[in-house]
Amino acid sequence: xxxxxxxxxxxxxxxxxxxxxxxxxxxxxxxxxxxxxxxxxxxxxxxxxxxxxxxxxxxxxxxxxxxxxxxxxxxxxxxxxxxxxxxxxxxxxxxxxxxxxxxxxxxxxxxxxxxxxxxxxxxxxxxxxxxxxxxx
Amino acid sequence: xxxxxxxxxxxxxxxxxxxxxxxxxxxxxxxxxxxxxxxxxxxxxxxxxxxxxxxxxxxxxxxxxxxxxxxxxxxxxxxxxxxxxxxxxxxxxxxxxxxxxxxxxxxxxxxxxxxxxxxxxxxxxxxxxxxxxxxxxxxxxxxxxxxxxxxxxxxxxxxxxxxxxxxxxxxxxxxxxxxxxxxxxxxxxxxxxxxxxxxxxxxxxxxxxxxxxxxxxxxxxxxxxxxxxxxxxxxxxxxxxxxxxxxxxxxxxxxxxxxxxxxxxxxxxxxxxxxxxxxxxxxxxxxxxxxxxxxxxxxxxx
Numbered sequence: 001x002x003x004x005x006x007x008x009x010x011x012x013x014x015x016x017x018x019x020x021x022x023x024x025x026x027x028x029x030x031x032x033x034x035x036x037x038x039x040x041x042x043x044x045x046x047x048x049x050x051x052x053x054x055x056x057x058x059x060x061x062x063x064x065x066x067x068x069x070x071x072x073x074x075x076x077x078x079x080x081x082x083x084x085x086x087x088x089x090x091x092x093x094x095x096x097x098x099x100x101x102x103x104x105x106x107x108x109x110x111x112x113x114x115x116x117x118x119x120x121x122x123x124x125x126x127x128x129x130x131x132x133x134x135x136x
Numbered sequence: 137x138x139x140x141x142x143x144x145x146x147x148x149x150x151x152x153x154x155x156x157x158x159x160x161x162x163x164x165x166x167x168x169x170x171x172x173x174x175x176x177x178x179x180x181x182x183x184x185x186x187x188x189x190x191x192x193x194x195x196x197x198x199x200x201x202x203x204x205x206x207x208x209x210x211x212x213x214x215x216x217x218x219x220x221x222x223x224x225x226x227x228x229x230x231x232x233x234x235x236x237x238x239x240x241x242x243x244x245x246x247x248x249x250x251x252x253x254x255x256x257x258x259x260x261x262x263x264x265x266x267x268x269x270x271x272x273x274x275x276x277x278x279x280x281x282x283x284x285x286x287x288x289x290x291x292x293x294x295x296x297x298x299x300x301x302x303x304x305x306x307x308x309x310x311x312x313x314x315x316x317x318x319x320x321x322x323x324x325x326x327x328x329x330x331x332x333x334x335x336x337x338x339x340x341x342x343x344x345x346x347x348x349x350x351x352x353x354x355x356x357x358x359x360x361x362x363x364x365x366x367x368x369x370x371x372x373x374x375x376x377x378x379x380x381x382x383x384x385x386x387x388x389x390x391x392x393x394x395x396x397x398x399x400x401x402x403x404x405x406x407x408x409x410x411x412x413x414x415x416x417x418x419x420x421x422x423x424x425x426x427x428x429x430x431x432x433x434x435x436x437x438x
Contacts, residue, residue: 006307007300009379010336011293013167015174015277017304018335022315024174026191027328030160034191035331036321044310054317061320066348068322071334074344075326082151082327096147097339098371105372109296114338114369119380122373123332124144130166131140
């Protein structure tokens with residue numbers, strides 16, 4: 001029953017299920033946000049186990065961890081390079097990786113290799129649906 | 137009027153979506169006011185009177201459990217002159233009192249008392265705190281739709297989103313989890329949408345997270361670091377939820393410690409390599425669960 005492991009997923013628009021951490025994505029302004037996270041704690045296990053999950057979450061997502069600080073540097077570098085002008089032929093972001101090898105799963109979901117940008121395209125598809133009024 | 141159909145293509149998006157104040161205003165309205173967004177977890181407000189503050193779109197809100205045991209999402213804003221009621225990240229209260237003129241509100245947001253009542257002619261029932269139009273939850277995860285115009289939460293989550301939450305909660309022997317261990321916020325000078333992108337991107341690990349790749353030994357080895365065709369995981373788009381790693385194909389071997397004996401970066405990643413922290417090997421904390429993991433430092437599978 002547990003073979004599938006924890007989720008590594010985004011629930012639109014602001015909930016990140018980061019395996020044994022959970023994060024909230026909080027917009028502040030066009031160029032500022034807060035990435036807020038906590039360690040998942042399991043009910044019904046002894047505290048030594050949950051303490052271990054807390055240490056792991058700190059190592060992954062915390063201020064001195066492996067993941068969020070490095071992603072933050074990248075995010076700020078992206079932000080510094082983003083165009084402020086409206087759409088033109090300049091300033092597009094490519095997310096085409098793996099388009100040609102996406103396949104449909106049993107429930108109709110699109111899937112491709114983990115290194116493909118299927119998840120990124122999925123976020124923006126939902127964004128477009130909401131922002132164009134196609135769905136709320 | 138911004139044409140989002142033009143700015144968001146099937147395989148490319150325009151960078152101005154990350155910088156435009158007008159786009160940001162539209163997002164706060166269409167995504168965070170008219171749609172469903174995650175607010176917090178029921179375990180954070182376990183007892184009546186427990187509260188936490190959160191930001192939901194442009195608003196500060198209070199997630200609180202009222203006296204009847206219901207979870208409320210209230211505006212953190214006095215209905216009199218607009219003062220923020222709660223200044224801490226969390227607390228426990230029997231009521232909320234504004235520090236400006238001491239208007240006092242019940243845990244469900246109802247206005248209880250107004251000092252110097254002789255000069256106040258309005259009906260208190262009309263001056264409760266603003267509250268989210270719709271609040272609903274799934275397995276302890278509380279979501280709110282501020283203006284109340286969205287459809288059912290189940291439609292928003294879809295089978296994909298619910299299934300991903302199930303997958304997390306089902307790791308627990310009781311089927312329930314807690315998110316009350318404390319939250320850490322990283323303030324980042326970037327647009328918020330860069331995080332749904334990078335949190336859920338299976339392509340960048342070798343480069344952005346070279347120090348992790350270099351020092352840890354986890355199921356990531358099989359799931360996402362095996363090279364483009366060697367990895368055994370999937371990126372999946374469920375519609376309103378997206379999963380960048382489905383670990384099932386990669387789990388099924390014994391747990392192996394988390395510290396690597398030596399560097400193993402592929403040549404392509406070496407230019408990005410930085411000094412890695414010295415990490416002591418750790419022992420497995422297994423409790424009988426087959427698979428638990430916390431990227432990047434540990435996995436256990438048995």
